[in-house]
Amino acid sequence: MTTAAVDKRRLILDAAVRVFARQGFHTCRVSDIADEAGVAYGLVYHYFTSKDEILSTLFLERWDVMLAAIAEADAAYGEPREKLQAIAAFIVDSYRHDPNLMKVIIVEVTRAANTFGRTHLAKIRDAYAQIAKIVARAQADGVFRDEITPEFAALAFYGSIEQVLSGWIFDSRRVADEELERSKSLIVETICRGLEA
Amino acid sequence: MTTAAVDKRRLILDAAVRVFARQGFHTCRVSDIADEAGVAYGLVYHYFTSKDEILSTLFLERWDVMLAAIAEADAAYGEPREKLQAIAAFIVDSYRHDPNLMKVIIVEVTRAANTFGRTHLAKIRDAYAQIAKIVARAQADGVFRDEITPEFAALAFYGSIEQVLSGWIFDSRRVADEELERSKSLIVETICRGLEA
Amino acid sequence: MTTAAVDKRRLILDAAVRVFARQGFHTCRVSDIADEAGVAYGLVYHYFTSKDEILSTLFLERWDVMLAAIAEADAAYGEPREKLQAIAAFIVDSYRHDPNLMKVIIVEVTRAANTFGRTHLAKIRDAYAQIAKIVARAQADGVFRDEITPEFAALAFYGSIEQVLSGWIFDSRRVADEELERSKSLIVETICRGLEA
Amino acid sequence: MTTAAVDKRRLILDAAVRVFARQGFHTCRVSDIADEAGVAYGLVYHYFTSKDEILSTLFLERWDVMLAAIAEADAAYGEPREKLQAIAAFIVDSYRHDPNLMKVIIVEVTRAANTFGRTHLAKIRDAYAQIAKIVARAQADGVFRDEITPEFAALAFYGSIEQVLSGWIFDSRRVADEELERSKSLIVETICRGLEA
DNA sequence: CATGAATGAGACTTCATTCAT
DNA sequence: TATGAATGAAGTCTCATTCAT
Numbered sequence: 001m002t003t004a005a006v007d008k009r010r011l012i013l014d015a016a017v018r019v020f021a022r023q024g025f026h027t028c029r030v031s032d033i034a035d036e037a038g039v040a041y042g043l044v045y046h047y048f049t050s051k052d053e054i055l056s057t058l059f060l061e062r063w064d065v066m067l068a069a070i071a072e073a074d075a076a077y078g079e080p081r082e083k084l085q086a087i088a089a090f091i092v093d094s095y096r097h098d099p100n101l102m103k104v105i106i107v108e109v110t111r112a113a114n115t116f117g118r119t120h121l122a123k124i125r126d127a128y129a130q131i132a133k134i135v136a137r138a139q140a141d142g143v144f145r146d147e148i149t150p151e152f153a154a155l156a157f158y159g160s161i162e163q164v165l166s167g168w169i170f171d172s173r174r175v176a177d178e179e180l181e182r183s184k185s186l187i188v189e190t191i192c193r194g195l196e197a
Numbered sequence: 198m199t200t201a202a203v204d205k206r207r208l209i210l211d212a213a214v215r216v217f218a219r220q221g222f223h224t225c226r227v228s229d230i231a232d233e234a235g236v237a238y239g240l241v242y243h244y245f246t247s248k249d250e251i252l253s254t255l256f257l258e259r260w261d262v263m264l265a266a267i268a269e270a271d272a273a274y275g276e277p278r279e280k281l282q283a284i285a286a287f288i289v290d291s292y293r294h295d296p297n298l299m300k301v302i303i304v305e306v307t308r309a310a311n312t313f314g315r316t317h318l319a320k321i322r323d324a325y326a327q328i329a330k331i332v333a334r335a336q337a338d339g340v341f342r343d344e345i346t347p348e349f350a351a352l353a354f355y356g357s358i359e360q361v362l363s364g365w366i367f368d369s370r371r372v373a374d375e376e377l378e379r380s381k382s383l384i385v386e387t388i389c390r391g392l393e394a
Numbered sequence: 395m396t397t398a399a400v401d402k403r404r405l406i407l408d409a410a411v412r413v414f415a416r417q418g419f420h421t422c423r424v425s426d427i428a429d430e431a432g433v434a435y436g437l438v439y440h441y442f443t444s445k446d447e448i449l450s451t452l453f454l455e456r457w458d459v460m461l462a463a464i465a466e467a468d469a470a471y472g473e474p475r476e477k478l479q480a481i482a483a484f485i486v487d488s489y490r491h492d493p494n495l496m497k498v499i500i501v502e503v504t505r506a507a508n509t510f511g512r513t514h515l516a517k518i519r520d521a522y523a524q525i526a527k528i529v530a531r532a533q534a535d536g537v538f539r540d541e542i543t544p545e546f547a548a549l550a551f552y553g554s555i556e557q558v559l560s561g562w563i564f565d566s567r568r569v570a571d572e573e574l575e576r577s578k579s580l581i582v583e584t585i586c587r588g589l590e591a
Numbered sequence: 592m593t594t595a596a597v598d599k600r601r602l603i604l605d606a607a608v609r610v611f612a613r614q615g616f617h618t619c620r621v622s623d624i625a626d627e628a629g630v631a632y633g634l635v636y637h638y639f640t641s642k643d644e645i646l647s648t649l650f651l652e653r654w655d656v657m658l659a660a661i662a663e664a665d666a667a668y669g670e671p672r673e674k675l676q677a678i679a680a681f682i683v684d685s686y687r688h689d690p691n692l693m694k695v696i697i698v699e700v701t702r703a704a705n706t707f708g709r710t711h712l713a714k715i716r717d718a719y720a721q722i723a724k725i726v727a728r729a730q731a732d733g734v735f736r737d738e739i740t741p742e743f744a745a746l747a748f749y750g751s752i753e754q755v756l757s758g759w760i761f762d763s764r765r766v767a768d769e770e771l772e773r774s775k776s777l778i779v780e781t782i783c784r785g786l787e788a
Numbered sequence: 789c790a791t792g793a794a795t796g797a798g799a800c801t802t803c804a805t806t807c808a809t
Numbered sequence: 810t811a812t813g814a815a816t817g818a819a820g821t822c823t824c825a826t827t828c829a830t
Contacts, residue, residue, distance in 0.1 A: 008789085024312045026223040029824060040791040042828085051825065110308050113367060114221045121367055128364075148383055152361065156387050159360020160353035167325075167352050170310050170318060186345055190353050194391030205814080227800065237816040242801065402810085418706045420617040423803060434812045439805065504702050507761055508615045515761055522758075542777055546755065550781050553754020554747035561719075561746050564704050564712060580739055584747050588785030599793080620820065631795040636822065795827075806816075 080138035671729035
């Protein structure tokens with residue numbers, strides 16, 4: 001496969017993001033994805049074994065990037081607040097860069113979590129665990145107070161961000177860049193202050 | 198219809214909660230609900246016009262209770278922190294009382310609000326708006342600081358709770374009562390402290 | 395059953411005529427008939443064993459009146475043209491009196507003729523046979539010419555009338571009384587003249 | 592698609608004619624059509640959007656041929672009687688060629704035009720109108736007498752033919768070719784003579 | 789790789805009919 | 810008689826998936 005040639009597989013995945021975001025995973029047909037990608041119906045099945053696998057691939061691709069971003073944030077900064085700030089920024093930027101993809105991840109993957117294999121749930125927990133580890137270390141260093149368990153803090157932190165994103169996702173109006181930018185610090189302002197000793 | 202007589206409509210609704218929670222809305226069949234309720238297939242359609250309407254009814258029933266609880270929490274307490282504490286307690290108790298129902302509402306409705314009618318989105322926003330109003334008043338009273346917008350605070354607050362619930366929902370183990378109880382204050386501890394002046 | 399009491403059976407039959415005419419036999423529900431009659435759902439099944447039986451009853455009732463009318467026309471008049479004129483007049487008057495009923499008989503019974511028992515087909519043929527007999531006698535008397543078989547003449551005669559009625563039935567506008575009246579003689583004018591020696 | 596390849600769409604259409612004729616439109620199932628055609632169930636929906644559309648297609652296909660035949664009859668002959676003779680011949684030959692198709696058109700569409708879309712009614716009226724125009728011209732030329740309106744004559748003419756066909760359709764015995772042949776002139780004999788000056 | 793016709797299981801929904809009251 | 814809740818068979822239509830080309 002040359003780089004010059006259009007990567008049909010990528011084409012299909014990107015189309016799927018738009019279609020899933022627009023119509024929802026269960027409501028769309030495989031043919032909708034093929035149409036959106038401008039490829040033949042059957043080609044989807046050349047690259048993916050099922051409709052589920054497309055959503056799964058999308059999630060796995062993105063979540064791995066996310067895990068890496070969390071790890072990097074942890075490594076790159078010294079202060080817990082900076083680490084969390086970097087994570088929040090990464091998620092908000094992810095939304096800015098591809099709102100559809102984030103919508104699919106938040107809306108469709110959660111719903112599918114029941115049906116999907118345990119792999120996805122484990123991946124998701126990985127992220128929480130990494131964040132919890134950051135909190136735990138901050139507590140050990142005396143920067144964060146002990147009352148709140150790290151696991152709980154991680155959920156609260158991630159939940160706040162996701163809900164703010166959900167607000168944007170279900171908002172009909174386009175969210176201004178400044179609002180996105182401001183949100184990064186607001187989240188950390190709210191949560192970290194609550195966590196700090 | 199006497200109260201002694203079995204309310205089949207209620208029977209179906211309750212069965213639907215269990216089935217939706219177990220299999221997911223899209224993955225279950227109407228016949229699964231009928232079987233779970235122990236009634237004939239057609240009876241489901243005697244009481245509801247569609248599978249969608251069942252989910253819709255479930256959500257509306259519960260969300261109205263929630264809106265009332267928020268209003269009551271606002272009225273019953275003076276301190277913002279107490280108000281929010283009461284709201285968090287109500288949501289956690291809702292989960293304790295009927296985890297399946299909360300799972301359905303969170304997984305199938307709240308996060309999938311786009312697929313549903315505009316009515317539901319509006320109802321959901323109502324809740325956020327009420328919480329935001331509590332925050333706004335607290336800010337006006339100088340109890341909460343101004344940096345964080347009330348709307349943002351509401352999303353963060355509700356998001357934290359929902360995520361914690363999601364954690365329990367997707368956890369295979371049964372969550373201990375003490376953990377549920379402790380969570381009520383942890384949420385408020387985390388968020389309110391972040392909000393307080 | 396006193397005469398003062400409302401005859402529910404009749405109520406249902408009359409309602410069925412309106413409903414069949416409006417929605418079609420296959421498209422309407424038994425409950426539509428009950429609603430139109432203002433009686434309970436189950437009562438329909440107290441008086442009739444099935445939806446089919448209602449249509450069947452309607453047809454049989456009406457067709458017996460028709461057969462009697464043909465017989466009477468045959469007996470009452472001497473000239474073949476007068477006999478046929480009387481028959482045409484009866485059918486047109488039937489339409490004038492209850493267009494819905496005629497619509498049901500023409501539209502729905504024909505369609506159902508396949509499924510319905512042979513009884514109905516036989517009844518219908520009875521009418522043709524009676525008309526054919528009138529023609530045959532006219533031919534024997536030298537009033538009508540022999541080239542056209544009586545059976546054929548009967549079909550052509552009845553077919554003309556039915557088609558004219560169909561024209562009215564599918565016409566959105568209400569047909570004026572004069573047009574109905576004039577048609578009686580036009581039919582006979584057209585057909586009898588073609589038959590006369 | 593080469594002509595050598597089997598046209599599945601045609602296969603389905605032809606099977607539908609047989610099934611509709613045998614069981615009636617409302618009484619048959621789509622699976623009956625698929626079975627009769629020897630294709631998979633879903634293929635029916637690959638080519639048609641609904642069961643209705645199949646009947647609709649059948650009617651439209653055939654009725655357009657009919658309209659063309661009427662136009663051609665009008666153009667090809669000079670005498671009104673010849674024109675009408677040609678039309679009657681065409682319809683009778685249509686029956687001879689495919690009795691099932693004519694049965695479907697007469698029983699399921701022509702007499703049930705109200706259930707169908709306005710398109711069909713308009714098409715049907717087109718035919719009547721064309722015949723009426725032939726009559727009108729004959730009247731203007733003094734060949735037909737004025738007493739009978741052209742519209743009425745058209746209905747009577749077409750109705751006679753249709754009823755004769757109906758007679759064959761609901762006759763269990765196979766109609767002999769000579770009878771079909773003889774009918775062509777009998778119809779015209781009967782109707783035209785009634786119309787002629 | 790690419791196409792899209794072909795397959796068929798399975799879903800939702802309808803509604804005639806029954807039955808307990 | 811009268812009611813309408815309850816039953817469940819059956820139908821239409823959808824659509825993920827396969828496969829021949």
